[in-house]
Amino acid sequence: MPIKDSIVVSSTLPTLRLDLLRAGDDAESKRLLGACRTQGFFYLDLTSDAILCRQWKDMLGVMKQYFEQPLEVKMQDAYGSDNHGYEPMGTEEGPKPKTRDGYESLKISRREFLKGSTDLSTSVEAHSSFFFDFMRTAHDITLMILERLSTSLDLKGSSRFEAYHADPGPSFSTLGLLRYPKHSDKTPTSVGHNKHTDVGSLTFLLAAQWGLQFLSPETKRWEFLEPRSGHAVINVGDSLRFPSNGELASVVHRVVPLRTTQEEDRYSIAYFLRLNDDVRFTDLKGKTWTAKGWHDFKFDVFKSPSTLDPSKQFLTGMMEENDLLVGSGNNIVVAS
Template sequence: MAITEPILVAESLPTIELDLLRADNETENKRLLSVCQNYGFFYLNMTSDPELCQLWEDMLSIMKEYFEQPLDIKMQDARNDDNFGYEPMGTEEGPKPKTRDGYESLKFSRREYLKNSTDLTTSIRTKSTPFFNFINQAHTITLLILSRLSTQLGLTGSSRFETYHADPGPSTSTLGILRYPKHESGISEPTSVGHNQHTDVGTLTFLLAAQWGLQYCSPQTKRWEFIEPRAGHAIINVGDSLRFPSGGELASVVHRVVPLKETQEEDRYSIAYFLRPNDDVTFRDATGKMWSAKEWHDFKFDVFKSPSTLDAKGQFLTGMMLEEERGRWVGVAGEGGVAVAV
């Protein structure tokens, strides 16, 4: 995609090498901890694993075919659930005033993976193997990341992060495949746009996206910056359910999805595995309130649907940050800074 307008791009987002993590390289493990403390987001270079990169391509092919179906066909997979089934556009508030979200999604829960059978009913049911394979791979890699972080922080026994995700759970871990459809020509102010600003509910998010649109509010510059999509690289970010148990040591950073311009000029596809703790895991938020992982998940998803009424101060969508921390995000809600041409 040709980008002709200057945009603010995250130039210093670090890259972690998957092969070095797998080899338990001490230098890379230390870098991983530093990155999660200071950035909350990083690239994961997967090019050492060609099978995983090919799986990305396989899933994209099936996704495109699925989302091109008529809405009434896709609605046969609707389950009115946050963790599995189809969801059309417009179920949540959007990132701009008087807008709704601009994406549709299909989710496969890890519960379905563990029983090796999807609860979907359309033809996607017979094509679920690549998605289940990715759930397995992404789950293994995110647990590896947790293990390396636990060791670097000196955690032992039941206090290690990975123990919060032991099978059989249950948990709300899920795989989401999303399409942000391009806007029709002639629409100057679309009413369905992107994805509202938020921190992620869970522990770690493993994202694959080949098109622009993801922005994070950089802890370094305090400005919204686009994260460049890179071939063979996943984008990993820390969520609330890792930030809270770490006592704020690890950064769950505000992010959103918006078009590069006023309108979405091409279909944007993303694949996200959301690793989340077992439902009964408990932690304290930044105000000291105790939550179970399931309670936090359910409440925050309600907030996603109606933040203007349930979260007028932006407290929950941004991960229950303390007042002085939230002030940093409020001050950078608009665009600004020195533009970087891409």
């Protein structure tokens, strides 16, 4: 899709190769660490894995079939859960004043994967093995990335990042399938996804349409991330930033239409790797949380950040407080 010159597109995000990381290439592992320390986001070139690229294409077909169903059918999968089942649009505050979020989602938890079955509707149950195969691949890739980071940081034994994610957990790791419906309303009441940092350790994202922005730690401005065929976008979450004592960057991001309106349906596939529930870490204010406690509180904040998080500490993972972008440690580096 051609874009206007006035739209800021990131030109600094690094691209890493899945095949080199899988092979344990030392130079690529060092580049990985550098990306996670600075931008907190990077592209991952998946083109060496034909099976995964085909899974992405097939997953889009299954998603479209599911989301095209009548709302009353999809609501049969609505359990009011942050990690399991269907969620309609408008359950959270949106990225613009007086708006709600503009996406619907279907989530399948790693708990269901480990159990080998899902309690969702027949249309989901029929594709459960397909979803589980994709989850297995995404989980293995994100764990492998943690292993490369642990080795590059010379972490040992139980202090290695992957040790916090050992099966059977439990954890809130989740596959999220999201659809942002197109609209022509110049002043929509439901739009995009509010700014935030991710709750978990790593997010593995596949999206073929524009919409994802991050608040660049380098340029200190909102920049769109170009969707690239055959490439995932990987980003660091709070539950990797805090255990690394702020060395790895969990960066603020959001989803907004490229232009005033959402001109086409936007589909994204996200695997959220999260710590085991009982893992403890200390945030940058010195408060100790369990992974489950941080997850539960932050998802409450998502629904009503203006009420539960007026200082903007939690929604943005203490990376942005009172409209200030915060660097590692306690250094405030720029007003946003």
